[in-house]
Amino acid sequence: xxxxxxxxxxxxxxxxxxxxxxxxxxxxxxxxxxxxxxxxxxxxxxxxxxxxxxxxxxxxxxxxxxxxxxxxxxxxxxxxxxxxxxxxxxxxxxxxxxxxxxxxxxxxxxxxxxxxxxxxxxxxxxxxxxxxxxxxxxxxxxxxxxxxxxxxxxxxxxxxxxxxxxxxxxxxxxxxxxxxxxxxxxxxxxxxxxxxxxxxxxxxxxxxxxxxxxxxxxxxxxx
DNA sequence: GCGACAG
DNA sequence: ATCTTGTCGC
Numbered sequence: 001x002x003x004x005x006x007x008x009x010x011x012x013x014x015x016x017x018x019x020x021x022x023x024x025x026x027x028x029x030x031x032x033x034x035x036x037x038x039x040x041x042x043x044x045x046x047x048x049x050x051x052x053x054x055x056x057x058x059x060x061x062x063x064x065x066x067x068x069x070x071x072x073x074x075x076x077x078x079x080x081x082x083x084x085x086x087x088x089x090x091x092x093x094x095x096x097x098x099x100x101x102x103x104x105x106x107x108x109x110x111x112x113x114x115x116x117x118x119x120x121x122x123x124x125x126x127x128x129x130x131x132x133x134x135x136x137x138x139x140x141x142x143x144x145x146x147x148x149x150x151x152x153x154x155x156x157x158x159x160x161x162x163x164x165x166x167x168x169x170x171x172x173x174x175x176x177x178x179x180x181x182x183x184x185x186x187x188x189x190x191x192x193x194x195x196x197x198x199x200x201x202x203x204x205x206x207x208x209x210x211x212x213x214x215x216x217x218x219x220x221x222x223x
Numbered sequence: 224g225c226g227a228c229a230g
Numbered sequence: 231a232t233c234t235t236g237t238c239g240c
Contacts, residue, residue: 036230038231073231075228082230104229114229137230168240172227210231 006077007111010033013121014113020178028054028098031192033102033201034089034119035209036082038069040170045069047085048209050201051097057200062208065089075135076110079118086119088217097125099180101201105129106185108152108159108175110136120178127177128185128203129160134173142171149186161186169197 105114106129120127
């Protein structure tokens with residue numbers, strides 16, 4: 001499919017994204033972290049989804065799915081490259097989460113459909129976008145103190161919070177994915193911090209997705 | 224036309 | 231994203 005068609009699809013899907021809180025369970029009891037990585041020089045797409053209990057933030061389950069890569073990386077079209085593997089990992093979960101932290105942007109996207117929003121729509125579950133870099137929009141200088149936040153603005157609307165999660169670390173871009181308000185998104189991320197730059201769900205998903213041995217040993221599920 | 228550009 | 235060890239700074 002050419003980009004023109006994908007762009008049209010994004011605009012269509014973006015109109016269905018819900019930017020307000022619509023949790024099935026409030027507060028969420030199970031929070032997931034989702035991340036995607038690549039192997040074999042990019043020929044294989046590897047998705048990881050971890051399930052953490054809230055508020056304990058302890059790992060309950062994780063699933064990894066590997067499928068042939070179908071699309072190259074094109075800024076603005078990341079979700080089409082990543083969602084197939086994410087859906088596969090999603091199907092493998094023995095329990096579904098009440099909220100998902102997705103690595104990447106939600107509505108802070110040129111057409112308001114980053115991977116967090118796209119995936120949230122596909123599985124009809126609340127999602128929050130947790131990105132490490134800006135894709136679009138502008139923001140003022142962020143004070144050095146941890147906890148500081150400034151809005152990410154584009155065409156007159158706030159698309160995300162640029163939030164300093166930790167001292168001397170680059171800020172995170174927190175946005176609505178689907179069925180979670182912007183401010184609520186930031187507050188849930190803040191409630192899932194444990195002293196690192198990334199919130200626990202995305203931190204575990206990152207670790208599992210990149211198969212880091214130090215983490216895999218600790219990833220034994222207690223039962 | 225020029226620069227920017229999630230993972 | 232991924233290729234990759236040590237190293238400088240807080």
